[in-house]
Amino acid sequence: MSLATAASPETGSLPALNARTLGILFVAGFFASNAFDLWGQLVSPALGFANLSPHGLAKSLLGALGLPNGDFAGYFMHFYLVGLIGYPVGWLFIFAPLWRAVIGPTHWLLPSAIYGFGLWVFAIGGITAIAGLPFFLNFTGITWVALVGHVLYGIVLVAVMQKIQKT
Template identity: 70%
Template sequence: MSALSVKTIGSMFIAGFIATLAFDLWGQVISPMLGFATLSPHGLAKSLLGKFGLPNGDFAGYFVHFYIVGLIGYPIGWLMIFKPVWQAVMKNRGGVFLQSAIYGFGLWVFAIGGITLIAGLPFFLGFAGITWVALVGHVLYGIVLVAVLNRIARS
């Protein structure tokens, strides 16, 4: 398990920031330009906050999506849960690209398959176009997150 040193936390924030930008660029710019659905991840966050009776305006939705999830939650999930479990079970087989893509897939299942239900939304958002754009976005997030973390570690 990675120790939460100042360097690790800084690396996590930088990688999470860049990965979240990649996710949002794909889901809010590239995907709609290609004729696919437009992601609105802050909408899921707003629904979840509202389900718990918390403030759920646009600011709160963006704050949860970008800061809590993108910069903190998902990077911690990689560093403290997925990566150590993968190393223990798979002995680092499969390469970092496969690991990061599977992590992104797991994020998609967690967010679009699980959080949507908790938020009172349809399971996997009814498997509409947004579901598949979100799949690509979450896998992209995982790949970018790990690539940036590895690049920082090498420097």
């Protein structure tokens, strides 16, 4: 069974929580986060679209929660806590097992893109509201660049997990 496709619906098993799994999570999260940032901060603006500043959303959320919200805290939360840990764990231990249990085994591309879409709804629809920002950032250009970025994140995350599994 592939780590990236996670649990078996027959056994309900989850991937082992060991050093290999953690390493795969961090490596896949690293590449996915870099793809997201490359898209949002370099490619998108070069094409004339909005420039993403995801650490700004993290800073707003931290401030709304009464926590330190400087630049370091925003970058730390966005890249490390969310990109390297939170989103990869969400895929491996929540979304992928649910997908397999409900839909069954499929190619990884569709569920990874749907997962990225869900991340976009969570971040731009939910976290923005908690942070006191407009719902879906008023559907401005940054909203759509973030949609592409989150879907790209999901696809790269699972693609890297798949590649590592083949080695």
